[in-house]
Amino acid sequence: MPSQYFVPDPEGHVPNAAGYFGDFGGKFIPEALVAAVDEVAVEYDKAKSDPAFAAELDELLVHYTGRPSALTEVPRFAEHAGGARIFLKREDLNHTGSHKINNVLGQALLTRRMGKTRVIAETGAGQHGVATATACALFGLDCTIYMGEIDTRRQALNVARMRMLGAEVVPVKSGSRTLKDAINEAFRDWVANVDHTHYLFGTVAGPHPFPAMVRDFHRVIGVEARRQILERTGRLPDAAVACVGGGSNAIGLFHAFIPDEGVRLVGCEPAGHGVETGEHAATLTAGEPGILHGSRSYVLQDDEGQITEPYSISAGLDYPGIGPEHSYLKDTGRGEYRAVTDDAAMQALRLLSRTEGIIPAIESAHALAGALELGKELGKDGLILVNLSGRGDKDMDTAARYFGLYDADGGAGTDAVVEADAAGEVAEIEGDAK
Amino acid sequence: MSGNIRLLSDTLARARSEDRAALVAYLPAGFPTVDGGIEAIKAVFDGGADVVEVGLPHSDPVLDGPVIQTADDIALRGGVRIADVMRTVREATRATGKPVLVMTYWNPIDRYGIERFTAELAEAGGAGCILPDLPVQESAVWREHAEKHGLATVFVVAPSSRDERLAEITAAGSGFVYAASLMGVTGTRESVGAQAQDLVGRTRATTELPVCVGLGVSNAEQAAEVAGFADGVIVGSAFVKRLLDADDHAAGIAAVRALAGELAEGVRKR
Numbered sequence: 001m002p003s004q005y006f007v008p009d010p011e012g013h014v015p016n017a018a019g020y021f022g023d024f025g026g027k028f029i030p031e032a033l034v035a036a037v038d039e040v041a042v043e044y045d046k047a048k049s050d051p052a053f054a055a056e057l058d059e060l061l062v063h064y065t066g067r068p069s070a071l072t073e074v075p076r077f078a079e080h081a082g083g084a085r086i087f088l089k090r091e092d093l094n095h096t097g098s099h100k101i102n103n104v105l106g107q108a109l110l111t112r113r114m115g116k117t118r119v120i121a122e123t124g125a126g127q128h129g130v131a132t133a134t135a136c137a138l139f140g141l142d143c144t145i146y147m148g149e150i151d152t153r154r155q156a157l158n159v160a161r162m163r164m165l166g167a168e169v170v171p172v173k174s175g176s177r178t179l180k181d182a183i184n185e186a187f188r189d190w191v192a193n194v195d196h197t198h199y200l201f202g203t204v205a206g207p208h209p210f211p212a213m214v215r216d217f218h219r220v221i222g223v224e225a226r227r228q229i230l231e232r233t234g235r236l237p238d239a240a241v242a243c244v245g246g247g248s249n250a251i252g253l254f255h256a257f258i259p260d261e262g263v264r265l266v267g268c269e270p271a272g273h274g275v276e277t278g279e280h281a282a283t284l285t286a287g288e289p290g291i292l293h294g295s296r297s298y299v300l301q302d303d304e305g306q307i308t309e310p311y312s313i314s315a316g317l318d319y320p321g322i323g324p325e326h327s328y329l330k331d332t333g334r335g336e337y338r339a340v341t342d343d344a345a346m347q348a349l350r351l352l353s354r355t356e357g358i359i360p361a362i363e364s365a366h367a368l369a370g371a372l373e374l375g376k377e378l379g380k381d382g383l384i385l386v387n388l389s390g391r392g393d394k395d396m397d398t399a400a401r402y403f404g405l406y407d408a409d410g411g412a413g414t415d416a417v418v419e420a421d422a423a424g425e426v427a428e429i430e431g432d433a434k
Numbered sequence: 435m436s437g438n439i440r441l442l443s444d445t446l447a448r449a450r451s452e453d454r455a456a457l458v459a460y461l462p463a464g465f466p467t468v469d470g471g472i473e474a475i476k477a478v479f480d481g482g483a484d485v486v487e488v489g490l491p492h493s494d495p496v497l498d499g500p501v502i503q504t505a506d507d508i509a510l511r512g513g514v515r516i517a518d519v520m521r522t523v524r525e526a527t528r529a530t531g532k533p534v535l536v537m538t539y540w541n542p543i544d545r546y547g548i549e550r551f552t553a554e555l556a557e558a559g560g561a562g563c564i565l566p567d568l569p570v571q572e573s574a575v576w577r578e579h580a581e582k583h584g585l586a587t588v589f590v591v592a593p594s595s596r597d598e599r600l601a602e603i604t605a606a607g608s609g610f611v612y613a614a615s616l617m618g619v620t621g622t623r624e625s626v627g628a629q630a631q632d633l634v635g636r637t638r639a640t641t642e643l644p645v646c647v648g649l650g651v652s653n654a655e656q657a658a659e660v661a662g663f664a665d666g667v668i669v670g671s672a673f674v675k676r677l678l679d680a681d682d683h684a685a686g687i688a689a690v691r692a693l694a695g696e697l698a699e700g701v702r703k704r
Contacts, residue, residue, distance in 0.1 A: 027569060027572070028540055028567050028572060029567060030496075030592070031566075031591055031592045031603070031614070032592035032614060032617055034594070035595070175493065180494065184495075188496065188497075188499070191497065191617060191618055192617055192619065193617075195617070288545070290544060291540055291567075304515060304542055305492075305541040305542035306510065308493075
């Protein structure tokens with residue numbers, strides 16, 4: 001029986017043999033990692049065509065993760081989007097609370113096939129770290145998670161979850177002390193321990209084969225959503241919308257729709273305080289092609305190739321790079337990317353909570369804000385599919401500070417937003433990052 | 435062979451003819467300041483280094499340990515630019531007549547422009563580049579420009595490199611081969627692994643190029659040990675650490691000169 005949930009790209013024409021999607025991708029890695037990265041590519045190729053691998057992954061995705069994930073229509077939320085119909089792909093309902101588990105289970109099986117006993121990973125919001133720690137507990141693998149020190153504070157709940165699951169969490173104090181620096185530190189660990197360690201990379205960036213492999217593990221998101229929305233509405237959506245940091249949930253949603261020319265693929269990047277302020281992480285909007293973390297893609301950098309420090313209220317999107325396939329989709333025009341500010345994302349977070357009883361992650365709230373805007377552009381006949389990539393429990397401290405929800409704030413509640421105070425609190429957290 | 439690469443090759447050949455290993459020192463440009471960095475390079479040559487690699491500080495030095503990360507950070511906060519790296523190469527070469535290479539991550543060159551970078555480096559008197567995150571497969575355009583301007587392209591090999599890959603890498607490289615003594619990032623180590631000797635042997639089987647060993651070497655004893663089987667001994671973090679630990683700049687300069695002297699003795703005790 002063909003696999004239902006492990007659905008790698010059947011076309012197989014991108015990337016090419018050297019790992020390029022058009023001009024983007026490749027393998028810019030130190031010699032010490034070449035053998036290990038090649039091993040991942042070879043093992044993944046073998047696994048991809050091995051029915052036993054697909055069967056085992058399917059079993060996990062159904063009985064452990066809970067696939068297929070639901071597709072939820074959100075009419076009360078959509079009233080604020082010009083009357084367009086909006087459906088949410090509920091990756092937040094997966095075990096561990098985000099889409100990240102799709103990729104993690106695939107790579108954990110691969111780790112076992114390679115005979116490696118230790119896994120390392122980077123994490124920004126902690127969702128990939130939690131998913132990785134979960135899989136390591138399940139498979140009995142040693143687990144070390146690198147996380148920027150700033151992020152360990154703004155996502156403290158997830159740090160506790162990872163430690164509860166038995167992982168070692170290492171706060172990274174170099175650079176901007178966020179996701180980019182966590183990846184740097186994970187690479188340093190990998191170079192030193194590559195003989196028994198797999199780097200379970202969490203997004204569709206990095207050297208080939210990671211962008212294609214991680215995409216394949218997430219491709220199920222769009223495959224399911226496409227089938228579900230056709231069943232429910234009898235047609236394809238006008239737009240598929242997702243937030244974009246490294247780009248894994250977005251490519252997972254987009255990929256099955258690439259051949260459907262009538263479906264716009266819309267990625268929402270973090271504009272932070274506004275792209276014009278320089279305090280953002282809108283890589284495709286404001287970046288230039290360059291090399292970061294092993295591949296060529298758009299990068300936030302200065303005129304001499306130094307990577308500039310990104311900023312977003314969302315730890316999971318606070319990254320100056322982007323997966324190479326998104327750069328390819330942007331340059332070919334198949335994908336469109338827009339930037340969403342912190343404030344717009346936070347307003348969308350509150351709106352979905354209040355109208356539908358679903359608290360989204362701040363990352364996913366960027367996609368919701370994008371959908372609100374897009375709905376107004378499309379009008380009442382519009383049909384929008386949004387990837388709700390993660391749930392917001394982890395973000396309650398940031399949200400409470402932003403909206404003044406704590407008793408110490410006078411219990412103001414979210415309607416009387418104490419904007420000045422809230423902004424002050426958030427600025428304090430950011431201030432540490434700079 | 436023509437251009438500045440010649441000076442590098444001649445220097446390494448001379449060390450070989452003296453039946454010793456060459457001492458190759460690494461220092462980042464702009465650390466602690468641009469002028470201070472130039473002074474440190476001159477002191478290291480004065481102490482006995484044969485070749486110097488000037489690091490181009492990077493925001494994301496993925497292959498460097500904490501010591502060089504700290505130095506890069508200081509240099510970047512001081513506002514170091516590629517023009518300063520070129521000035522460092524020019525002044526160090528002019529003052530000493532010795533070969534100076536640049537060691538850099540790939541993105542700065544990619545962004546600056548390959549032709550512009552190679553032309554300026556050659557004009558400044560640089561002997562070539564070490565590009566630790568540019569694999570051979572991605573290096574064709576770079577090598578074309580480097581060759582045109584008489585610059586060496588030094589590739590890194592690692593203990594994990596398989597023999598057929600070593601042959602591919604050394605066939606594309608020039609100047610010398612940088613053999614990483616161990617699997618890891620830059621930084622001083624208690625001992626230099628036995629892996630290094632094996633790697634040098636396997637590398638030599640594929641090329642006539644000199645093979646220099648780096649990563650982990652910090653003292654004369656280790657330098658002597660590596661000199662027993664390699665054509666050159668590369669020392670970086672130990673120099674940077676002396677500058678970081680010094681009470682003032684003059685003491686730092688004296689300390690790196692002294693370390694170069696100790697290491698220069700070490701490479702002569704094979």
